[in-house]
Amino acid sequence: MNNEFKIAVIGSGTMGNGIAHVSAQSGFKTLLIDIDENQLKKALEAIDINLDRQIKKKNISQDEKINTLNNLELTTDLKKCSDSDLVIEAVPEKYDLKVSIFKKLDKICDQKTIFASNTSSISISDLGNKTKRATKFIGMHFMNPVPIMKLVEVINTMHTSEQTTKKIIEISELMKKIPIQCNDYPGFVSNRILMPMINEAIFCLEQNVATKESIDGIMKLGMSHPMGPLQLADFIGLDVCLDIMEVLWNGFNDSKYRPCALLKSMVSSGLLGKKTGRGFYTYD
Numbered sequence: 001m002n003n004e005f006k007i008a009v010i011g012s013g014t015m016g017n018g019i020a021h022v023s024a025q026s027g028f029k030t031l032l033i034d035i036d037e038n039q040l041k042k043a044l045e046a047i048d049i050n051l052d053r054q055i056k057k058k059n060i061s062q063d064e065k066i067n068t069l070n071n072l073e074l075t076t077d078l079k080k081c082s083d084s085d086l087v088i089e090a091v092p093e094k095y096d097l098k099v100s101i102f103k104k105l106d107k108i109c110d111q112k113t114i115f116a117s118n119t120s121s122i123s124i125s126d127l128g129n130k131t132k133r134a135t136k137f138i139g140m141h142f143m144n145p146v147p148i149m150k151l152v153e154v155i156n157t158m159h160t161s162e163q164t165t166k167k168i169i170e171i172s173e174l175m176k177k178i179p180i181q182c183n184d185y186p187g188f189v190s191n192r193i194l195m196p197m198i199n200e201a202i203f204c205l206e207q208n209v210a211t212k213e214s215i216d217g218i219m220k221l222g223m224s225h226p227m228g229p230l231q232l233a234d235f236i237g238l239d240v241c242l243d244i245m246e247v248l249w250n251g252f253n254d255s256k257y258r259p260c261a262l263l264k265s266m267v268s269s270g271l272l273g274k275k276t277g278r279g280f281y282t283y284d
């Protein structure tokens with residue numbers, strides 16, 4: 001099926017280039033689309049470096065790298081995805097942007113095309129209902145870094161058809177991922193559990209329960225987490241963590257999801273973690 005099934009990925013940033021990488025590597029003709037030509041250049045460089053890393057680890061051959069790159073086409077022209085079988089959206093986590101892209105795609109794409117969003121927290125049902133193909137709309141939540149992480153959280157809405165879900169499970173498995181299904185609810189499963197844990201770690205720091213090193217050390221050694229929650233927050237981006245906590249807080253109206261004041265003040269001070277060089281820790 002891989003040869004005939006065409007996949008388009010919209011947005012070539014952190015997640016988009018990873019998704020396009022695994023898609024092309026799995027034999028799918030893959031279109032990587034971005035509004036920014038420069039971003040596409042950077043995405044291709046990142047894919048090239050990541051493929052070389054896989055060769056070095058003896059996970060793939062030079063031929064597989066060539067085949068992967070041959071399956072990839074990069075463009076700024078959204079209309080090129082008109083005959084794609086699946087479009088995976090990975091543009092920034094901004095509700096209005098995602099809605100406007102899906103509305104455009106709904107006009108551009110064939111009726112057969114399945115739409116998937118890689119959103120971390122925006123309601124899949126809401127996005128799907130902005131199109132005329134709610135039965136062919138689903139969440140496909142890849143984890144970062146995509147070529148390495150095995151999970152795809154597959155998010156069904158009340159309208160997603162069984163055929164759509166079946167197809168997405170099949171495609172995820174062909175991408176050598178492990179798809180696990182859940183229903184559309186604020187934060188899905190991953191972020192509903194992960195973000196309150198991170199938020200609670202920030203409360204611990206704010207209330208001087210322990211130092212940041214101790215909080216992270218206790219969670220790493222005691223719970224076998226590969227990274228402590230504060231360091232993980234820095235890697236995810238504190239602004240992203242706050243956005244997701246706001247989605248949980250607004251979605252459930254339950255005080256257990258209130259974002260910690262320290263998280264809010266760090267975000268308003270521009271201390272966003274690794275990407276700004278400073279969050280709970282400092283980075284070069």
Ligand SMILES: NC(=O)c1ccc[n+]([C@@H]2O[C@H](COP(=O)([O-])OP(=O)(O)OC[C@H]3O[C@@H](n4cnc5c(N)ncnc54)[C@H](O)[C@@H]3O)[C@@H](O)[C@H]2O)c1
Pocket residue numbers: 010011012013014015016033034035036039089090091092093094097101118119120121141142143144236
């Ligand atoms: N970064 C993560 O760890 C992570 C993990 C899981 C899910 N997500 C989700 O994935 C999505 C993308 O996140 P990211 O971290 O890759 O973002 P990013 O900022 O790295 O990349 C977004 C890309 O979208 C492009 N873009 C913006 N507007 C566009 C448009 N109109 N048309 C086409 N391309 C456009 C940008 O130029 C950029 O290259 C978000 O919804 C995010 O919540 C992120």
